[in-house]
Amino acid sequence: MKTMNDLFILEGMKESIVLAGHRGLTRNVQFVNISDTPDIIKFLNKDHLLLTTGYAFKDDTQKLCELIRQMHALNCSGIVIKINRFLKTLPAEVKLLADDLAFPIIDLHTDHSLGEVSRHILNYLNDHEAEQLYYALHVQKEFSDMMIKGYSLNALVEQLGHFLLRPTLLLNHRGEKIAQSHDFRKESMKIIEQEIIEIIKKDLDAAREGNTYAIPSKENQSISTFPVQTKRQDNSMLVIIDSLTLPYPSSQMAIEQAGNVVSFTIIKEQAIEENSRLLKNNFFADLIEMRIQSDEEIISRGNFYGLQEDLNNICIICTVDPKGENYETLQLYEKKVGELYHSIYDKLEDEIIDAQVNATLFTKEKYFVMIVQFPDITETEMKHITKFVETAQSHLQGDYSISFGVSNAVHSLRDIPTAYHEAVEAIMNGYDLNMFGFINFYRTRELEELLKIIPKKDLKALYENTLKSLAYPKTKEDQELVKTIQVYLDCQCEISETSRKLFIHRNTVKYRIEKTEALLNCSFRDPAYSLRIRVALIIGSILEESE
Structure with a gap:
């Protein structure tokens, strides 16, 4: 009536x-x-x-x-x-x-x-159906007015519970509580709330699409989930107890209308969050590009975004590999690129939460950047970080392959730019080797690797000017001289150790060293000359390898 x-x-x-x-x-x-x-x-x-x-x-x-x-x-x-x-x-x-x-x-x-x-x-x-339609439109108008007036999600959910005369929850796409009706403030309902969340988390995919579940501790009582679309790839959920027996004239239609307004409110909050994210990324760009000169400002702004000064930092970056037909097609659609990058960002946030890693997420150009912080650099911590990266990669990869670069640890927020560039170099090294879908840890370059970067003509000039006639030994005697100085320098200029390794008498070693010093017009006891000759010998092996 x-x-x-x-x-x-x-x-x-x-x-x-x-x-x-x-x-x-x-x-x-x-x-x-x-x-x-x-x-x-x-x-x-x-x-x-x-x-x-x-x-x-x-x-x-x-x-x-x-x-x-x-x-x-x-x-x-x-x-x-x-x-x-x-x-x-x-x-x-x-x-x-x-x-x-x-x-x-x-x-x-x-x-x-x-x-x-x-x-x-x-x-x-x-008309029973007309009444339900009128009521649904009434609910929609009430909720729209509340949204326009800036009511919070908790107020909207509270009002929905009041309209339906049913306990109501709003969960995010991970099954975590965002808002609740007043019913769940009662001690007796807190246990049921935990039970509901556990049920939903076990079957998230179905719950996000809308499903009905029995409550084990309550006979003849059920919960129903209703999808709430947001800017995320996965839906949030309205959860209503006993929605199958709604009091007249409430209906599924009324719930859908209320859900639409809740959806718009979440999207509005996400837009505000994206603006905050932009400011956070601007801070990170300023930090990486050395535009912040004051340590106090770095610490202050870093703390605002969750970075603490007294912890160790490792930089982990990931990016979509520029490879494959899917990637080439993706480049034609700017909107799809944006959707993919939003999706990856959201999933990385989920991975950080699930792995319980103390990390702050940024973006810089095509890279997603995670600064992971921890008190001590231990083997256990490194294993935890490795497992986190491997799990994140397995969950992110689908139509597109994703690669990760991981830096060494740095001990100050001011050193984060170093860690960032190491992580980028780790990614680029993988691409130089034609790898895709990889995880690459940065390692400090050896002297030989650094020398290979120098133009070959410059290497050749240094090599020939240093070793002179011994640069290209033609006689057996010259070859023995070159081999002797190499072993002699490797043995830290110890004659006895050199003779032992070469299986020759120590006087022979002394003779060869003196002769070489005369040819090169230098002394191996001089650290500067010693270093120059060591570098020249490494260059010789590089030139030989390239030929």
């Missing part, structure tokens, strides 16, 4: 104003009559609602008071009247009587005809 209060969701009644008898809005409504005749009481009965212009009572307040008393005695629903048409205002005597009897008198806006309003009310009273 509908009440007077229920009618305000209808077209025409939305703008109506209750002039008197507010306490009577709980009266039932079953029939509607339209009349302007003085003897209308003959045609009224219990639960009848009267629609009138008030013409019959425009000059007789007492007649209107008498009609109200008679309708009250019959337990009628109330009067909807066009006050501005003839009465202009509701007489004070009538208002006092209606308030005393809790008999509702409602002012109908002049823009709506009695016939039009009567049709809406009758359709509402007689």
Whole structure:
């Protein structure tokens, strides 16, 4: 049975104003009559609602008071009247009587005809599906107004629970609680809340699409999930207890309308979050590009974004490999590139939370950058980081391969640029070797690797100027001289150790060293000459390898 209060969701009644008898809005409504005749009481009965212009009572307040008393005695629903048409205002005597009897008198806006309003009310009273539709639209309007006024997600969920008369939860795509109705503040419901979250986390994919589950600890009680779309790839969820037995006129349609508004509110909050993310990435770019000179500013801004000064830092970067038909197709669609990168960012956030890693996530150009912090550099910590990277890669890779570069540890926020460049170099080294979908840990380059970067003509000039006639030994004697100085330098200029390794007498070693020093016009005991000759010998092996 509908009440007077229920009618305000209808077209025409939305703008109506209750002039008197507010306490009577709980009266039932079953029939509607339209009349302007003085003897209308003959045609009224219990639960009848009267629609009138008030013409019959425009000059007789007492007649209107008498009609109200008679309708009250019959337990009628109330009067909807066009006050501005003839009465202009509701007489004070009538208002006092209606308030005393809790008999509702409602002012109908002049823009709506009695016939039009009567049709809406009758359709509402007689059509079950139409009523549910009206109610769903009413819910949608209420929630839209709340969203426009800036109500929080918790307020929206609380209001939905109030409309449905059911305990309601809002969970994110990971099954974590975002908001709840007041029901879950009770101690008895906190255990059920944990039980619900555990059930959903075991079957996240199905729950995000909408599903129904039994509550093990509560017989004959179930929960239903309803998808809430956001900017994330995976849906958030509204969780409602006993949604299969919603009180009339609530319906799945009303839940969907409320869910749409919750969706818009989450998207609005995500847009604010993206703006904050942009500021965070600007800080990281300033840090990497050395635009922040003050240590105090680095520490202050770093702390704001979760970076602590007194911890060790490892930089982990990942990127989509520029390889394959899928990647080439992707480059043609800017929107798809954006969606993919948003998806990777969200998944990396999930991986950080799931692995319980103390990490802050940034982006810089095509790279996703994680600064992982920990108190001590131990083997256990390094194993944990390695496992985290391997797990993240296995979860991220799909249509596109993803590669990771990992830096060495640095001990200060000011040194993070060094760690970042090491991680980038680790990625680039993998690509130089034509690798894809890899995890590469940075290692400090050996002298030989650094020398290979220098142009060959410069290496050759240094080599020939240093070793002179021994640069290209042609005789067996010259070859023995070169081999002797190499072993002699490797043995830290120890003659006895050199003779032992070469299986020759120590005097032979002394003779060869003296002869070589004379040829090169240097002393191997001089650290500068010694270093130069060591480098020249390494260059010789590089040149030989290249030829």
